Amino acid sequence: MQDPNADTEWNDILRARGILPPRPGPTEEEIADEMDRAIAAAQDRHLEEKQLDELDELEDEEDERVLMEYRRMRIAEMKAQAMREKYGEVIHISKPEFVKEVSEASKDDWVVVHLYRDDIPHCRLVNSYLNTLSKKYKSTKFVKIIGDQCIPNYPDKNLPTLLVYGEGDIRAQVVGLAQLGGDRGGIEGE
Structure with missing residues (x-):
């Protein structure tokens, strides 16, 4: 069928x-x-x-x-x-500029603050490293301010000090060169 x-x-x-x-x-x-x-x-x-x-x-x-x-x-x-890479250098600031240059700027970008004094060799060393880093990481703002101008009576024994700000708040701090590897420290990849 x-x-x-x-x-x-x-x-x-x-x-x-x-x-x-x-x-x-x-x-x-x-x-x-x-x-x-x-x-x-x-x-x-x-x-x-x-x-x-x-x-x-x-x-x-x-x-x-x-x-x-x-x-x-x-x-x-x-x-x-x-748009992100808008910095590329270490900027010297003073106390009146701190709020604008650090607190407000850190709401949008990472900000690294170096508390220093020119007559301290370790501070000069950290300044040179930060100059190198600022050229490599242009989306991060690098600023430096004399320690006792930023924080009244800040002891020289704590210099150099690095403060890292993000989202409008402090995220990390490094007091003294020992935490950075001492005199032997350096920037990896140099």
């Missing part, structure tokens, strides 16, 4: 006479699959009709579109990086 659901001329005659029930319509999935096949076939025919130089031109246009998108993304990344 033949399959009554088969799409044959004989079954069509039997359906026309009412012997077989009408053939069920296609499902949405079958319609979607057929549409996908038709679109793919049309695109293939469209590409088959193209000459080699036309295909090369289409490929070049696609390459150019991808390169333009990559270029746009890269420019956006570079602009964002330039």
